[in-house]
Amino acid sequence: MSGNGTGIGASVKRKEDARFLTGRGRYTDDINLPGQLYGYILRSGMAHAKIGAVHTDAAKAAPGVHAVFTGKDMEGVGGIPTGWLIHSKDGSPMVEPAHPALATDKVRYVGDCVAIVVAETAEQARSAANLIDVEREELPAVASIEAAEADGAALVHDEAPGNVCYDWEVGDRAATDAAFDAADHVVSIDVVNNRLIPNAIEPRAAIANFDPATGEYTLYTTSQNPHLVRLLLGAFVLGLPEHKLRIVAPDVGGGFGSKIPHYAEEAILTWTAGQLGRPVKWTCERLDAFKSDTHGRDHISTAKLALDADGHFLGLHVTTRANLGAYLSTFATCVPTYLYGILFAGPYTTPAVYCEVKSFFTNTVPVDALRGAGRPEATYLLERLVDKAAVELGMDRVEIRRKNFIREFPYQTPVALQYDQGDYDATLDLALEAADWAGFEARRAEAAARGKHRGIGISTFLEACGIAPSAVVGSLGARAGLYESGSVRVHPTGSVSVFTGTHSHGQGHETTFAQIVSDMLGVDFDAVDVVHGDSAKIPFGMGTYGSRSLAVGGTAIYLAVEKVIEKGRKIAAHLLEASAEDIEFENGSFTVAGTDRSKTLGEVALTAYVPHNYPEGLEPGLEETAFYDPLNFTFPAGTHIAEVEVDPETGEVELVAVTGADDVGRIINPMIVDGQLHGGLAHGIGQALLEECVYQDDGQLETGSYMNYTMPRAADLPFFNINHNTTLCTHNPLGAKGVGEVGSIGVPPAVINAVIDALRPLGVSDMSMPATSQRVWQAIQRAKG
Amino acid sequence: MPTVRMTVNGMERSGTVEGRTLLVDFLREHLGLTGTHVGCDTSQCGACVVHVNGSSVKSCTCLAVQADGADVTTIEGLANGADLHPMQEAFREHHGLQCGFCTPGMVMSAVDLANRDSDPSEHDVREWLEGNLCRCTGYHNIVKAVQAGARAMGGGS
Numbered sequence: 001m002s003g004n005g006t007g008i009g010a011s012v013k014r015k016e017d018a019r020f021l022t023g024r025g026r027y028t029d030d031i032n033l034p035g036q037l038y039g040y041i042l043r044s045g046m047a048h049a050k051i052g053a054v055h056t057d058a059a060k061a062a063p064g065v066h067a068v069f070t071g072k073d074m075e076g077v078g079g080i081p082t083g084w085l086i087h088s089k090d091g092s093p094m095v096e097p098a099h100p101a102l103a104t105d106k107v108r109y110v111g112d113c114v115a116i117v118v119a120e121t122a123e124q125a126r127s128a129a130n131l132i133d134v135e136r137e138e139l140p141a142v143a144s145i146e147a148a149e150a151d152g153a154a155l156v157h158d159e160a161p162g163n164v165c166y167d168w169e170v171g172d173r174a175a176t177d178a179a180f181d182a183a184d185h186v187v188s189i190d191v192v193n194n195r196l197i198p199n200a201i202e203p204r205a206a207i208a209n210f211d212p213a214t215g216e217y218t219l220y221t222t223s224q225n226p227h228l229v230r231l232l233l234g235a236f237v238l239g240l241p242e243h244k245l246r247i248v249a250p251d252v253g254g255g256f257g258s259k260i261p262h263y264a265e266e267a268i269l270t271w272t273a274g275q276l277g278r279p280v281k282w283t284c285e286r287l288d289a290f291k292s293d294t295h296g297r298d299h300i301s302t303a304k305l306a307l308d309a310d311g312h313f314l315g316l317h318v319t320t321r322a323n324l325g326a327y328l329s330t331f332a333t334c335v336p337t338y339l340y341g342i343l344f345a346g347p348y349t350t351p352a353v354y355c356e357v358k359s360f361f362t363n364t365v366p367v368d369a370l371r372g373a374g375r376p377e378a379t380y381l382l383e384r385l386v387d388k389a390a391v392e393l394g395m396d397r398v399e400i401r402r403k404n405f406i407r408e409f410p411y412q413t414p415v416a417l418q419y420d421q422g423d424y425d426a427t428l429d430l431a432l433e434a435a436d437w438a439g440f441e442a443r444r445a446e447a448a449a450r451g452k453h454r455g456i457g458i459s460t461f462l463e464a465c466g467i468a469p470s471a472v473v474g475s476l477g478a479r480a481g482l483y484e485s486g487s488v489r490v491h492p493t494g495s496v497s498v499f500t501g502t503h504s505h506g507q508g509h510e511t512t513f514a515q516i517v518s519d520m521l522g523v524d525f526d527a528v529d530v531v532h533g534d535s536a537k538i539p540f541g542m543g544t545y546g547s548r549s550l551a552v553g554g555t556a557i558y559l560a561v562e563k564v565i566e567k568g569r570k571i572a573a574h575l576l577e578a579s580a581e582d583i584e585f586e587n588g589s590f591t592v593a594g595t596d597r598s599k600t601l602g603e604v605a606l607t608a609y610v611p612h613n614y615p616e617g618l619e620p621g622l623e624e625t626a627f628y629d630p631l632n633f634t635f636p637a638g639t640h641i642a643e644v645e646v647d648p649e650t651g652e653v654e655l656v657a658v659t660g661a662d663d664v665g666r667i668i669n670p671m672i673v674d675g676q677l678h679g680g681l682a683h684g685i686g687q688a689l690l691e692e693c694v695y696q697d698d699g700q701l702e703t704g705s706y707m708n709y710t711m712p713r714a715a716d717l718p719f720f721n722i723n724h725n726t727t728l729c730t731h732n733p734l735g736a737k738g739v740g741e742v743g744s745i746g747v748p749p750a751v752i753n754a755v756i757d758a759l760r761p762l763g764v765s766d767m768s769m770p771a772t773s774q775r776v777w778q779a780i781q782r783a784k785g
Numbered sequence: 786m787p788t789v790r791m792t793v794n795g796m797e798r799s800g801t802v803e804g805r806t807l808l809v810d811f812l813r814e815h816l817g818l819t820g821t822h823v824g825c826d827t828s829q830c831g832a833c834v835v836h837v838n839g840s841s842v843k844s845c846t847c848l849a850v851q852a853d854g855a856d857v858t859t860i861e862g863l864a865n866g867a868d869l870h871p872m873q874e875a876f877r878e879h880h881g882l883q884c885g886f887c888t889p890g891m892v893m894s895a896v897d898l899a900n901r902d903s904d905p906s907e908h909d910v911r912e913w914l915e916g917n918l919c920r921c922t923g924y925h926n927i928v929k930a931v932q933a934g935a936r937a938m939g940g941g942s
Binding site: 016025029256286507707 | 826859860861863882884887920921928
């Protein structure tokens, strides 16, 4: 690794930017196919209703309309599958109700798909949808966890008594109980993890086409993982062989987890294109996106921490209820379980941990992964509880954390994970210094002189990324592998195409992966292009989520490059009349060790494709593929510190400073890594201070647009103070851990701990997310009595 | 149906539209200028910002007929051939974009600010971008890019 101007470790400007900055990006809605029609999805306006006849004659007769299809028309087509089977404590499998793409007998949330209208123009399709008459019998709705578990609650699915999907546990309950029996102190907390709406700025869209000449379907879709969509859509929903189904996820305008799932609309569009023999395009309007993109979080938890007299953690017991929404989205079931319960050791040596999670169906939008997915929920609970323990024991908030840090690696937690490497003291020290923690009381006093209550909060956290290995996740119920693929094609004159199974929707893979390959092969950065997102071009890959792309996908590319070099060594040895063992490869040249005799990569590549003088028995060509299945998760960790000022008259919280000290493993492109941290922090701050999805009791979505769902805006945020301390992941050759979710995992408890710290002098000791001015003001009034 | 005529990125363009056709749909669907994006339907996200007679306008909140006779600039018309506009260059240099979807609106909005203020403060930039949503960047690098771009423009585009 040469570390040159464009190599590993350099803040190379992004390849992607030229097209994005000049309006030449190619997002799904920018694509138009000859002869295309437009689809409009009619959605349920009721949260829960029986459906009778759906009268479509008037819509079919409307101007420009080609077809109207309902659930009845799609009967016989498979339902939308889910990707992870969870077993309950008693060993029984979760309840897994059918999820028809178009509703048949019932609708189960506001936004549920009822019919598709296909017309010459989008406006005609939308207008005609108003003419569809759906016979409905409204049923009582359960729009929250509390409503779902109430005695006599309406059932979202008849086969799920009590609306329970599963009742899961992890950890040793008996050992944890014993820890509490032996404890000097027990500290408990109740927290709600607020429901969020992802809101990637590009709405979902899709264009499906069927070519009768080849029998091939093509679906352009806003996906983070085109092969996953192909597998689910082809094998489970439509019954199409995969060589006749091409999925293209072109430029995608942000995902944040909401573009992982295989959505009903993708199935409806593809099936409809097959029925009509013409391309059908659908673009989700933002108002529909609010009620059809998967939502995130939505937990209610109670937890208690057992401590000895010195503040050492002895045991942690967590009981969580999670909302899954009306149907099981692709990764819905694993988010509150295997991406949540196994995080509760955090960076601490707590010897006994037990977590139980009961997940419920409700008449709300399906809930799935959202930036962090399970790990923000766990981190928030743990870091709120640790802060509370410090206060109740009269200990310093920093010292109680430091007292319990893990310092010996590998470390086997009591909840399944084995951490390979980390240095939590280093990131803590770095953050304290960068945030001038020691100088805070002076700032608090200065603010007080201005009538403001200033507070500081901290979160020391750990996350598990790059979920794997496949055999382990398979044993835990995953229905897919979690490896990644990479292909490296050296062209005859030495330029390189890289094919990755990951997908970039803002992360800059085209740049980062090109840096790795150009560095390893010693070719110009500009001579390397990265291809992703088209199932017809790339090897089977699992896509991008869980901060996996560099650690897993980057490693696959790394291994493919190694194979290329190994083959090139044989070709060079032949040309140089030397033994392959004597050939060294450096800076793009194969050299006979100890001599000046060498061949460039370009010469070797040309020989591979024009093999007139070639090693006997060696295949021509210079292209290699690697599939990499990680040995373990990766474990990014760090410390986040937030500083706020509260106006006691209005309850308004101003976020004054945010400091992060993060260990994300090997950094390929510092500019891109910091950008990922910024975005994650904004997402986490949004959850802590601004964002909340609210349903009315009847299942109507109250926060259904940007008018009343508060997205973070530029003026809501400060500049972020980002710092790094790197330890390398021990089990991938890049030493990479992952960075995309760090901010959204680490910062929410730091912000809320800061708000509570600010309000404690007023008698406030608890605060829910989001800490809006209304909520803060009310807490101040309550504390006044 | 009415016919509209306007100058778009320096070229005379015309088309027959419905009365309800939005300027953004005219640009995207009639003229194929897909650099201007639609991210919402409540005039909140700003992905659709273009310049109409030199001022930034949300093209989802303007009918095509309202722009009849106007001089319209979209993101496609900002660069000078292969040379990026200083604001585009600043976004590239400061990593002010990730997925790129909000970017055209951000850049067009930023150019309007820079035309009014060649050295905007951090506070001014953050307040100016009130109508532009980004979910990727946390605005950190966008703010830096807008300040740098405004200085590079030197008070005019």
